[in-house]
Amino acid sequence: MKLEIDWTRCDGHGLCAVLLPGHVRLDEWGFPILPEQEFEPGELHAVRRAVAACPALALRVNASRSARPAARPA
Amino acid sequence: MTAVLPRLHGDTDTWTIGAPRLLAGLATAPVLDHRAHVTVHGQLPPTGLEHLLALLDAARLTGRGGAGFPLAAKLRGLVGRRPTVVVNGSESEPASFKDRVLLRRTPHLVLDGAIAVGDSVGARRVVVAVHDPQAAAAVRAAVAQRRDAGRVRVEIIDGGFVAGEARALVRALAGGPALPPGRHQHLTEQGVLVANAETFAQTAVLLRLGARRFAETGTTNEPGTALLTIGGAVDRPGVVEVPLGTPLGIVLQAAGAVDPHAIVAGGYHGSWLAPRADVLVSRAGLAAAGATLGAGVLYVVDGYTCALGELARVAGWLADESAGQCGPCRFGLPALAADVDALYRGDTSGLSRAVRHAGAVEGRGACKHPDGAARFVTSGLHLLREEIERHAHGGCGRPVMGRLPIGGAR
Numbered sequence: 001m002k003l004e005i006d007w008t009r010c011d012g013h014g015l016c017a018v019l020l021p022g023h024v025r026l027d028e029w030g031f032p033i034l035p036e037q038e039f040e041p042g043e044l045h046a047v048r049r050a051v052a053a054c055p056a057l058a059l060r061v062n063a064s065r066s067a068r069p070a071a072r073p074a
Numbered sequence: 075m076t077a078v079l080p081r082l083h084g085d086t087d088t089w090t091i092g093a094p095r096l097l098a099g100l101a102t103a104p105v106l107d108h109r110a111h112v113t114v115h116g117q118l119p120p121t122g123l124e125h126l127l128a129l130l131d132a133a134r135l136t137g138r139g140g141a142g143f144p145l146a147a148k149l150r151g152l153v154g155r156r157p158t159v160v161v162n163g164s165e166s167e168p169a170s171f172k173d174r175v176l177l178r179r180t181p182h183l184v185l186d187g188a189i190a191v192g193d194s195v196g197a198r199r200v201v202v203a204v205h206d207p208q209a210a211a212a213v214r215a216a217v218a219q220r221r222d223a224g225r226v227r228v229e230i231i232d233g234g235f236v237a238g239e240a241r242a243l244v245r246a247l248a249g250g251p252a253l254p255p256g257r258h259q260h261l262t263e264q265g266v267l268v269a270n271a272e273t274f275a276q277t278a279v280l281l282r283l284g285a286r287r288f289a290e291t292g293t294t295n296e297p298g299t300a301l302l303t304i305g306g307a308v309d310r311p312g313v314v315e316v317p318l319g320t321p322l323g324i325v326l327q328a329a330g331a332v333d334p335h336a337i338v339a340g341g342y343h344g345s346w347l348a349p350r351a352d353v354l355v356s357r358a359g360l361a362a363a364g365a366t367l368g369a370g371v372l373y374v375v376d377g378y379t380c381a382l383g384e385l386a387r388v389a390g391w392l393a394d395e396s397a398g399q400c401g402p403c404r405f406g407l408p409a410l411a412a413d414v415d416a417l418y419r420g421d422t423s424g425l426s427r428a429v430r431h432a433g434a435v436e437g438r439g440a441c442k443h444p445d446g447a448a449r450f451v452t453s454g455l456h457l458l459r460e461e462i463e464r465h466a467h468g469g470c471g472r473p474v475m476g477r478l479p480i481g482g483a484r
Contacts, residue, residue, distance in 0.1 A: 006256035006257060006440075007399065007400035007401070007402070007439050007440050008253075008255070008399040008400060009256055010400070010401055011401070027402065029401055029402070029405040029406070030401070031401040031405075
């Protein structure tokens with residue numbers, strides 16, 4: 001399970017970093033640095049809370065094991 | 075920082091190493107109308123999807139827009155009964171001119187390929203998307219000369235650097251903003267196939283030659299030719315057709331490179347590299363040298379100009395071209411440009427900041443603009459480390475001549 005972000009929506013509110021403190025950091029401009037690793041199944045509740053809390057609706061959960069499809073053209 | 079703008083050509087020279095394919099007929103004619111096109115290239119044989127895929131597989135034809143994705147794979151991934159084929163002739167890369175040469179001067183070759191591909195997949199329409207009004211006029215005139223171009227439309231799209239990105243282009247064609255979307259959706263899954271203008275022209279050459287003859291030049295893994303845009307400190311700038319795998323030294327010699335100190339390869343999402351004669355001009359050859367063929371740009375930076383200043387100038391342009399949609403890019407690229415500027419002014423603390431900022435923007439945006447910009451800047455800073463030292467100790471004593479173009483009409 002991975003957290004994915006729509007960068008065109010993210011405004012750097014930073015709630016995700018507050019709600020997932022061990023996983024999401026903020027860069028020097030206040031934008032989230034998302035973890036590379038998958039979340040544990042037990043963390044689904046916390047991840048969903050962060051997704052719901054984002055004022056810009058920029059986050060979503062990708063529940064599949066391999067979150068990004070294999071390299072494809074645009 | 076003073077800069078001298080490069081001389082702007084009305085007409086770009088074209089020349090070749092070896093026999094021309096894409097540029098055939100252009101040495102003596104400014105533009106090929108349909109009759110001249112058929113005289114030079116011959117009739118286009120009919121084809122179907124199976125045959126086309128077999129040819130593309132055998133010729134290992136990769137895209138010529140920069141990403142180098144195999145056209146056959148795009149065709150196979152295309153869904154829908156009545157897809158759309160888009161010829162990407164936007165050529166937003168300031169240093170590149172090859173697509174405009176094709177569209178302005180030998181548009182029928184591009185149309186041959188695009189219409190053949192469109193027919194093979196039952197396309198509802200074929201759209202030729204351009205920024206350049208001259209290219210639009212030339213393609214429209216060519217369409218009027220043909221009987222098979224009923225489903226071809228030419229669209230002029232506004233927009234800057236990122237507007238040429240395939241997904242941004244498709245949005246603009248649909249009446250939306252010329253901006254890459256925030257969600258990662260594959261165009262082929264939406265029934266849209268976008269490929270570079272040169273890719274379609276290469277397909278037309280392949281259809282006529284067949285795979286075996288197509289592969290008589292080039293390398294085993296990269297058969298055929300590629301179009302390069304050669305510029306900067308050279309006596310013979312222009313759009314040049316070369317067999318893939320030609321050594322860089324041969325290309326630079328033929329172009330009359332003047333005192334090459336550094337090469338910008340691929341474009342402004344490409345890399346700086348040392349002008350080693352033995353680097354092969356192919357996707358694999360440039361990758362082995364830590365660079366990229368990209369959109370076929372090869373610009374020579376000489377010893378008369380301040381290379382660090384050239385890098386700073388393009389870094390500033392890359393920051394200006396951010397669509398501004400995504401925080402890391404919108405803030406990170408100007409920060410990166412400021413870091414390069416600091417190095418130009420002799421402040422070496424800019425180096426660690428530049429490395430940090432370049433690393434911070436990668437993969438954190440809707441498109442690959444921040445990644446490409448980071449790559450361009452970090453490869454430049456690596457190659458120019460002695461220059462950085464010189465600037466830290468008082469400067470290099472050279473003006474910024476503007477060898478690397480950053481916009482303006484051609």
